[in-house]
Amino acid sequence: MRFIEQSCSLTKGLLCIIVYATWPATNTLAQQADTIKQKALREVSVTAPRATGEVSPGQKMQAKELGRLGSHSVADAIRFFSGVQIKDYGGIGGLKTVDIRSMGTNHTGVFYDGIQLGNAQNGQVDLGKFSLDNMEEIALYNGQKSNIFQPAKDFGSAGSIYLTSLKPKFAPGEKTHLRATLKTGSFGLFNPSLLWQQKISDKIAASFSTEWTSATGRYKYAYKVYDSLQKVAYDTSAYRRNGDINAVRVEGGLNGVMNRGEWSAKIYYYNSERGLPGFIVNNVYGHVDRLWDRDFFIQSSFRKDITKRYSILLNGKYAYDYTHYVAPDTAQLPVNNHYRQYETYLSMANQYALTNWWTVSLSGDFQWTKLDADLKEFSYPTRYTTLVAAASAVNFQRFSAQASILGTFVNETVKQNAGAPYQQKFTPAVFISWQPFPAPDLRLRAFYKRIFRMPTFNDLYYTEIGNRFLQPEFATQYDAGITWNKTFTDKWFTIAGIELDGYYNEVTDKIVAVPGQNQFVWSMMNLGQVKIKGLDVKAKAGWRIRQRLDMSLKATYTFQRAQDFTNPGDLFYGDQIAYIPRNSGSLILAADFNNWEANYSFIYTGERYNGKENKRENYVQPWYTSDISLGKQFSYKHTHFHITAQVNNLANQFYEVVISYPMPGRNYRFILTVNI
């Protein structure tokens, strides 16, 4: 038995559509070969409800590509998408959040197997916590996934990331898949994982996945500074301390099919203890803060075509997140806080096909979220969110369009102090796509979306900082793009594609922290306006040398001019906002030769500023890293092995993504996977 690096496990006839809809199917050829080898594969389940054709394609990466990138977490992989910036505090256990098109991390919705991962407390999802070990696909959508048959929540973010875990797929005669992986290397990493998939009946399959991550998080960092005469002023290096992590993830799921429908159920548990290595400043080279996380959720999804025209999709989730933060530094305020977050989510989506080209949908979601914390004078907020989305789509051969409107109704209650007032907002989105010529190579598309993010519980209620008078923060997006894709059947050049997107975003009523009476006490205010002009470019190519060496190239480039237009009186009026480079890009070059595979990847982040004001003191140098990996697959008596060796940050460049948080230099990783 063999695990299928699932990707284009779709029939050949669909390929052109997939290439269009699936950016970037880098290793199409290799995957095609795999697919052919695997003969007829039957999908037990698919993640999303049947797409009626995505009007706006997302950026995607599939298991095979993720595997060869050798990224440790989802965050590391997302760095290769265009239009995103990862805020990375460094190391295996360091917080990693995603900012899509400079609108701020709080505008990014993250969905795991179709249901949103909530964090009402701070509105951010740490993508460093999500392993790539059992990931089938990572997809990123600007605006929203342009599919009208989805829960109302899916209409509710300015940008969305969909993480899809591996689904069991069995070839005829197969009943069990077992896969064991061990990753080790720098940072004292020891990371074994196990995946077990079992066919229970023709209609039901079960899967179980578990992983243990243990690392000391120790790595060398260095600061080398020159004086005005270009002589070394100081050159210091040290080892990052208190960056250890010990985390266990356990996941189990059932996937079923039925007549004209499918269902799934999933249970997820994550338990971790980690040190927070903290900022490095003059005379301070270590911190002692520690964090414990325990995340649990159970979720289920059910989809069925009730009649030929009418389909329903039901989703439900219960989540409990526990966080314990301790700062035992006796020179500082000792902190020992426990946070408990509870969430219940129910959703129903309905789609009705009026004609064969015109569908309408109506989705209704209800979410209940509660936060308990042992902070002084804490409010103990509970939020009741009701979302209603109405949408319609028209699909013709060469033209498709979707329009949706989302109504959001938020009520909050508190046990003490005063609660935030009731909020009610209606926000629209429109997506269009047009194929100007009969050949499907070229497509034009555009979207408009207005959406907001609610103030988080921290924004509203955090003791001494929160401000319950806060209003939602709005983001408005305009995007126009062009996609050109071509596959060649008879040339050495097998595939080529380019995608361009120009966009203009506005963030208004931005929630920012402003100082209180001294710099240790801040408060949150709706103060801030950012205008973002951007260009995303994605290009890909695949070619085959001498019928044996398959190569593929994927490159992205992002230009962003994100300016602060809050107050003409400010010194930084019109300046590029903090941490957003004007130029950034990535490149992945992959080669397959027999059972060997090689990968080179490169990330570039241009110069930027670590403060609001674009002055010399805030200037940050560009950084760029090259990673290489080499892998080989081989078999021994029905057992398949896959070994990979990687060198990351090959040039040993010392850099910072976030000020005072040094990133690792050159590091190594070895991966052994065994499939039975």
Next chain:
Amino acid sequence: MKHFKHTCLLIAATGLIFSGCRKNETIVPPVLTPVTNPEPGAPYAGLYMLNEGNMGSNKASLDYFDYTTGIYHKNIYAQNNPSVVKELGDVGNDIQIYGNKLYAVINVSNKVEVMNVADAKRLGKIDILNCRYITFANGKAYVSSYAGPVKIEANAPIGFVAEVDTTTFQVLRKVIVGYQPEEMAIVGNKLYVANSGGYRVPNYDRTVSVIDLTTFTELKKIDVAINLHHVKADSDGDIYVTSRGNYRGIPSKLFVIDTKRDEVKKTFDIGASDIVISGDTAYVYGSEFSYNTGKWTITYNMVNVKTETLLNTNFITDGTEKLIKMPYGVTVNPATKEIFVSDAKDYVSSGTLYCFDKTGKKKWSAFTGDIPGHIVFVKANK
């Protein structure tokens, strides 16, 4: 192999596009700006401004205004001390001169940086955890620190004052005071330190500790008000103590302590975020935030410390206060009586230093580092 060559070329080309972008990291040079006319014979040759910099950003910085040239030198520390790893440090909290030495208390960097007054070059550093303010007497420096032993029932460390030798930079003695001690003043042989208890919200400390400098023991705790901060001595044996209030129902206030009886003798119901006493006048401003209303109240006032009466007038008389978003420090040149007010604005961008003549009319202003708040004057060499 043609295709292979193409592939190699492609890699090389891509490498070229991106390479050469990163240069050597260099010391950030000072920015020199002429802001006023030179005064070659000025009684004070200049002033040092310590900018706090936002916590965790390592952006504490030192500026120097040279009276004799009228030039404001922004960010001089790194240039003058290129070999100091990670420059001046994180969150500058106090700056003072004693003898020929300049002392900068760098709070989060847990050190007092000792420099030459003449050129701000490092002489050494004094490591004191979570240090806050510094004052001097009899060849000794006294540094307040938040970081004493943790008292279990309070769950926050009690603070101390350290006595430091100003020639060896060694800590000689320590005395436990109240919670999160702030500024100090010395009257006679007694040191007064304001205990804030800021870590213990809402159970603030409300005392001023009185320390005997000979025995270095606490003589008394004077009950004043919650969340105390600044302490300034006047010329006739009184000290003025500010209370921050609790940003909710209890407002900021100014108190007068009689050091003969060590008791509060007078209260002024004015917002008092910082205070400076020059001659018979105390210059006070209040910048108070209220969590109840989500609004700011900024006030400027003066007190006659001889008669202990509120003058109820702003020391800025030309309307410039409207431009000041977040007053963060007030100082008076002892000779010229020029009034200096710094504006920290949003705390994360360059601040502004305003210089007013003694009648409160603006003379000049200069851009500073982030969060300007602490000024010391340099006497001219005679």
